Amino acid sequence: MTPTQIATDSALVSTSFGCAVVIPAVDCPCPQVASVQPQLRDDDCLVVVSNGARSVAHNCSATVLRARSAVWLECPVRLGAGAARNLGVAWLSGRASVLAFVDHDDNAHDDWLARLRAPLADDRVDLAGGVLEVASGDRRHHVRPGVDFWHRQTVYGSNCAVTREAWQRLGGFSTHVGTCEDTDLAWRAAGLGLRIEIVPTAVVAYTLKHGRAELRQRITWGRFSVALLRAHHLPLSRHLPTLRGLVAHKRSHGLASSPLIAGVGQFVGQSVGRAFDVEYHPGP
Numbered sequence: 001m002t003p004t005q006i007a008t009d010s011a012l013v014s015t016s017f018g019c020a021v022v023i024p025a026v027d028c029p030c031p032q033v034a035s036v037q038p039q040l041r042d043d044d045c046l047v048v049v050s051n052g053a054r055s056v057a058h059n060c061s062a063t064v065l066r067a068r069s070a071v072w073l074e075c076p077v078r079l080g081a082g083a084a085r086n087l088g089v090a091w092l093s094g095r096a097s098v099l100a101f102v103d104h105d106d107n108a109h110d111d112w113l114a115r116l117r118a119p120l121a122d123d124r125v126d127l128a129g130g131v132l133e134v135a136s137g138d139r140r141h142h143v144r145p146g147v148d149f150w151h152r153q154t155v156y157g158s159n160c161a162v163t164r165e166a167w168q169r170l171g172g173f174s175t176h177v178g179t180c181e182d183t184d185l186a187w188r189a190a191g192l193g194l195r196i197e198i199v200p201t202a203v204v205a206y207t208l209k210h211g212r213a214e215l216r217q218r219i220t221w222g223r224f225s226v227a228l229l230r231a232h233h234l235p236l237s238r239h240l241p242t243l244r245g246l247v248a249h250k251r252s253h254g255l256a257s258s259p260l261i262a263g264v265g266q267f268v269g270q271s272v273g274r275a276f277d278v279e280y281h282p283g284p
């Protein structure tokens with residue numbers, strides 16, 4: 001897939017960057033861009049990969065391009081977040097030392113980028129993952145990416161950064177494991193011996209879905225968790241959680257509006273994936 005429209009300052013086409021923040025967008029990314037843009041240094045850039053609906057209230061691309069060192073790539077079809085991030089990185093052609101990722105509908109804290117890139121700049125780490133801040137009633141709490149499916153450390157695709165060299169070794173996000181592309185990336189990174197660090201001070205506010213939207217999201221996650229485990233040749237009987245385990249995990253982990261709906265949704269998705277989905281293969 002190549003973008004049908006590329007809009008940017010022509011000088012950026014041949015510029016090298018310290019860090020590029022890539023935002024896949026299926027809707028208006030302007031609030032997230034407004035959060036990230038002030039965090040960019042003079043030699044950084046922002047790449048938005050639009051692959052869905054845009055606001056009818058304003059011109060998103062014009063708004064984004066007012067930001068310093070901004071690039072707007074547009075595709076006519078939805079790509080999935082992993083493929084959209086890959087497209088943004090491909091446009092950079094290896095010109096960014098660090099690649100950072102957030103989603104269009106979240107909200108990065110003011111010091112998010114500085115915190116997340118610090119261990120990469122020090123050359124201590126190859127892949128860094130931040131935490132998600134979620135609201136629960138009047139309280140907000142942070143959710144840290146953990147060891148998924150009793151296998152390996154994960155990162156959130158909506159809050160992570162990677163060095164150029166590590167990205168090249170990984171070959172980008174896999175497009176064969178759907179919405180588990182972030183866990184797949186972290187697992188493959190560990191398999192390559194790359195250094196992963198969770199940065200608890202790199203925070204992105206995440207909006208939980210509710211009701212049917214949460215159910216649909218978790219069914220999808222459940223299906224692709226089966227694809228993920230198959231891609232990594234891990235036995236489903238040992239690595240897929242039970243319904244009781246899923247609900248308990250949602251309750252303790254905190255990344256769910258309703259632990260019951262989220263747990264049931266993921267369990268239904270797992271069951272559908274086991275019964276009907278075809279085998280998936282690793283790699284991007």
Ligand SMILES: [Zn+2]
Pocket residue numbers: 028029030031055058059060061063
């Ligand atoms: Zn917009």
